[in-house]
Amino acid sequence: MRIAVASAANRTGVQVVKGEVLANHIHLLVSFRPDTRISDFMRLAKSVSATRANRFVVGAVRWARGYYVATIHKSDLPRVIRYIAQQFQRHPDLIPRPSRFSDPGRKPGVNEQGIWGDLANPSHQPLNRPR
Secondary structure, eight states, X not given: OHHHHHHHHHHHTOEEEEEEEOSSOXXXXXXXXXXXXXXXXXXXXXXXXXXXXXXXXXXXXXXXXXXXXXXXXXXXXXXXXXXXXXXXXXXXXXXXXXXXXXXXXXXXXXXXXXXXOOTTSTTOOOOOOOO
């Protein structure tokens, strides 16, 4: 799931700042230019993740029809990052089971290197890509 979202982000110019994948939903904090259509990112992320997962187990991923998007002020970033980071504590019953197709040594909730960034890093800059 994480790799599919990262792939969709890369292809649409969206930067994934923070994210957590639960058994029945996903939380993402993303940064993107005003001329980027978030609907393109969501369509691609859902499509790629379902296609990849369903190759191994038919019907493994079935997305809901819609999604929720909200904008936040930069002063709310630390609070939103904490909220997303605490999803496994908030929903211990929704921690995804380890996939037989992923690294068995990886603990649930531990992000792969480079997939999700972190705004706590002072070097984070808003996405600036050429038009």
